Amino acid sequence: MIFLLQTSVKSYENYINGQWIASVSKETFESINPADTTDVVGKFQSSTEEDVKKAIDAARDAFPGWAKTSPSKRADILNKAADILESKVDQYGEELTREEGKIISAAKGEVKRTAQTLRYYAVEGLSFTGETFPNDDPNMDVFTQREPLGVVSVITPWNFPISIPARKIAPALITGNTVVFKPSSDTPLIALRLVEALHEAGIPKGVINFVTGAASKIGDSIITDPAIRAVTFTGSTQAGEDIHRKASLTTRTQMELGGKNPLIVMEDADLGEAAQLAVNGGFSLTGQACTGTSRVIVMKSVAEEFTNNLIEKTKALTIENGLNPDAKIGPLANNKQLKNVLNYVNIGKEEGAQLVYGGSQLTGASFEKGFYIEPAIFTNVTPSMRIAQEEIFGPVIAVITVESYEEAIRVANDVEYGLSASIVTKDIKLAKQFTHDIEAGTVKVNRTTTGNLINAPFGGLKKSSTSTFRESGRVGLEFFTQIKTVYVGY
Known part of the structure; x- marks a missing residue:
């Protein structure tokens, strides 16, 4: 082009x-x-x-x-x-x-x-x-x-x-x-x-x-x-x-x-599909969506395999000028956004979370004139960390491990926001229960946290x-x- x-x-x-x-x-x-x-x-x-x-x-x-x-x-x-x-x-x-x-x-x-x-x-x-x-x-x-x-x-x-x-x-x-x-x-x-x-x-x-x-x-x-x-x-x-x-x-x-939207990944989930949903929800639009996936709450027994899938699919993303038809992620919207996201990456490190992928400002001929950043993935995140509580509005995913569905719900609801939330599971009964338990205005099953129909109501709960x-x-x-x-x- x-x-x-x-x-x-x-x-x-x-x-x-x-x-x-x-x-x-x-x-x-x-x-x-x-x-x-x-x-x-x-x-x-x-x-x-x-x-x-x-x-x-x-x-x-x-x-x-x-x-x-x-x-x-x-x-x-x-x-x-x-x-x-x-x-x-x-x-x-x-x-x-x-x-x-x-x-x-x-x-x-x-x-x-x-x-x-x-x-x-x-x-x-x-x-x-x-x-x-x-x-x-x-x-x-x-x-x-x-x-x-x-x-x-x-x-x-x-x-x-x-x-x-x-x-x-x-x-x-x-x-x-x-x-x-x-x-x-x-x-x-x-x-x-x-x-x-x-x-x-x-x-x-x-x-x-x-x-x-x-x-x-x-x-x-x-x-x-x-x-x-x-x-x-x-x-x-x-x-x-x-x-x-x-x-x-x-x-x-x-x-x-605002939002701090969770994607819950259960043991029975197709982990490749779950990872793709997390990438789509967390990194499309360079993470700049109020309904973007910023927390992935995953069962401990499948957390390692899920994270490997998440990293692999994130690596495959092409970061370029959005006018290039091959681009999957464009720049952040402005310099303020860039500084904010980089600041939260540093906060995550200081809090003790493990940055397992990305999080750096991109440099070089293709990026020097724009506000480009690698999508960031954190593991070893606890629910009380700032990167798990505060809206970042950028391509940063915090992976939180839990032992049970009940714990996942407690973690998902333990934020001041309640905009969008999703669960990945094959258990229809559990999915139905999730729609009642979660504190969010937009609730999804086996779909990304992002996106809404023009003919369906949209809005959040709590401070969203x-x-x-x-x-x-x-x-x-x-x-x-x-x-x-x-x-x-x-």
């Missing part, structure tokens, strides 16, 4: 009230390719609170008209936007890889999934309504009706920078809300492409607004403004807790946060989520609506 050198860096603007406009600050920041830091993907607006206020005001003013817009017209816009995304999968996939680092097949798959999400909510939104209740008065009807909330703030991370926004924005729009969208500053271009598609699809001015910039400068204003009726956020638990504290009593919040409203699936519409109970006498 030949990578073309860019001759100029394009500047991109905010999208407010149906227009692409520069920030009042007149300042920009650069989005950098994590595989090659000399490659600047684009320049984006360093927005201010004044820019955010303009976006919120535009969304507030557009809300009454959008709320009255027919559901079929809203659905038509979502479907047209999906058409636009699908027609540009190759371009957008390459841009996503350049901006975030994930391998090209995953990037193109994410763009396609985003289009599917828009189409899914275009259909589901047409039948999402209230209920009618029987009563003893033959001259009265009692029913509920669902109504949109108003202005919704959408704040999203860099690891799935177009699909996560879509699963928030699509249900918000189809139910009649207006949106102020702030993407991660690491991946603003692919987020902009989603807004661009909605613009080209004919969405009315002010219905969706897009501002870029540092959370430290504009994060509070997008949460605390009195016009904001709801905030939906995906990111770190620390940031989510901060948002939850700052939001007012009348502002609804939806937080999908506010556990109020789920994302994805039909229930993903509930967060964006409020219920009125109506009594009509005749």
